[in-house]
Amino acid sequence: MDITTVADDLIVLHDGVTVARYEHLEPATTYSFMGQQVTTLARPPGQLLSRVATVNDVHFGEVEAGRIDQHTQGPIQRAAPGEAPYPETMNRSAVSEIAAIDPAVVVVKGDLSQDGRPAEWAAFEACYRPPFGDRLRVVRGNHDAYHGQTAYAGDQWIELPGLAIAVLDTVIPEHTTGTITADQCEWLDTHAAAADRPVIVMGHHQQWLAAPATERRPDDYFGLHPDASDALAEVARRRTRIVAYTAGHTHRHRVRRMPSGVPSIEIGCVKDFPGTWAEYRVYEGGIAQVVHRISSREALSWSQRCRHLYRDFGVDYETYALGALEDRCCNIPLR
Numbered sequence: 001m002d003i004t005t006v007a008d009d010l011i012v013l014h015d016g017v018t019v020a021r022y023e024h025l026e027p028a029t030t031y032s033f034m035g036q037q038v039t040t041l042a043r044p045p046g047q048l049l050s051r052v053a054t055v056n057d058v059h060f061g062e063v064e065a066g067r068i069d070q071h072t073q074g075p076i077q078r079a080a081p082g083e084a085p086y087p088e089t090m091n092r093s094a095v096s097e098i099a100a101i102d103p104a105v106v107v108v109k110g111d112l113s114q115d116g117r118p119a120e121w122a123a124f125e126a127c128y129r130p131p132f133g134d135r136l137r138v139v140r141g142n143h144d145a146y147h148g149q150t151a152y153a154g155d156q157w158i159e160l161p162g163l164a165i166a167v168l169d170t171v172i173p174e175h176t177t178g179t180i181t182a183d184q185c186e187w188l189d190t191h192a193a194a195a196d197r198p199v200i201v202m203g204h205h206q207q208w209l210a211a212p213a214t215e216r217r218p219d220d221y222f223g224l225h226p227d228a229s230d231a232l233a234e235v236a237r238r239r240t241r242i243v244a245y246t247a248g249h250t251h252r253h254r255v256r257r258m259p260s261g262v263p264s265i266e267i268g269c270v271k272d273f274p275g276t277w278a279e280y281r282v283y284e285g286g287i288a289q290v291v292h293r294i295s296s297r298e299a300l301s302w303s304q305r306c307r308h309l310y311r312d313f314g315v316d317y318e319t320y321a322l323g324a325l326e327d328r329c330c331n332i333p334l335r
Contacts, residue, residue, distance in 0.1 A: 001034055002322065004274065004293040006329045007281075008043040014293060017300040044331055046284025049162030053098040055277045056109035056204065056248025057269035059143065060087045060127075061120035065272045066309035073312035077272070077305050086302050090270050091127050093296040094277050099131050101279060104160045106132045107167060109248045109267075110141025110204030116149045137167060141204040141249065145173040155184060157191050162282040164195050164241075168203040170224060177221060178205030178249070180228040185235055192239035198287065198334055199241045200280065206247040207232060207264045209256050223249060233258040240335040243287065246278070253291060253323030255330065263332060267291065272306035274322050275299055291328035 005012035008027035013020040013034050020034055027043040065077040065086065079086045098106060108128065113120035121144075128136055140152035156167040166188050170178035180188075180203070192199050208221050208229035217226040224232065236242045237260040245258075246265040253276070254266045268276045274293050281288040294303070309317045322328075 001036065003036060003038055003325055005290060006038060006041055006325060007290045008041045008288060011038050011040065016304055017297055019295045041288055041329060041331060044283035044286025044288060048281060048283055050104040050160045050282045051101055052105055052280040053101065053103040053277060054107045054109060054202065054267065055094055055270050056267055057111045057251055057271060058087060058091050058124065059111055059114050059271045060123040061114035061117060062087055062271060065306050075308060075311060087271050089298050089302055090275050090294060093294045093299040094270050095127055095131055097292060097294060098277055105135050105137055105158055107165060107202055108138045109202055110139055111143040111248065112138065113144050116144045116147060121151060139167050139169050139204065140171050142171055142176050145171045148173045155187060162197055162284065164197055164199045166191060166199055166201045168201060170203040170205040177225065178223060179225045180232055185231045189235050189239060192235065192241050195241040198243045201242060201245045203247050205249050206266050207245060209258065209264060236260055236262045243335060244332050252321050253327045255327045268321055272309065273303045273317065275303035286334055287332040289330050289332060
């Protein structure tokens, strides 16, 4: 039994394809459900001003989950004969759940596609654009630019009641790794300096943060280059309106801290286990991050099959991808 979601008024547990959902709860209160003690999040002070939803790593066009290059190890999961392509199953269900909270904006943080093919982007647009229209904001990921494509490129500044979102294009075309240029840092610095509300920065690639025991700065780091990561951390240190950086790319849930204490957050993928999307509840006195596991029966049936991807490589994907509850559901304080 996984405790997958905890909000100030909600607790959700999953056991296979069985969902136990408890709503209308009191904040900062301990409950006993399904033999487990769970405490709801404290509710940030003030009125609820807006809600934001984000997804990343939706991967329209992918047909093999768990495939690494040409290796035959796995397990590699595929949709069974007669089943819909699994990116369509997972994303349709995610869209349905997101629409139910009526968010002010939906930010897609990259990897819309498997290989940046027009048919893959068309499938993404057909799924996400009709329900959200102008509320949909999209930035590319590495999978969308492996052949030098420029669709969904560029940075965006979004202003909502109680929150501004700076969406950064972290892609290096034709590369898996990411970066933020000096011009982008200046753009972010200028906007954050003038901001009259909290700012969350969003991008596809996760930040490099030095481990305490090492000073190694790998040029081939899987996420943002160490120099770009340091530059982002410096802007966040200087501009106290910035309260978090949140990314995708790693297909995991994790929260680390920049030297200034600003959280650097990773959100798991839509396409396989655990199959998630993130909600940000913006209050006058803080922001609550609430990660939801996609819970239609079809989505759970697929994502359960993906719990043990990469097992042949010695990876505990179940633990890696799900992360800790406090990494998924937490309050982000203002500075």
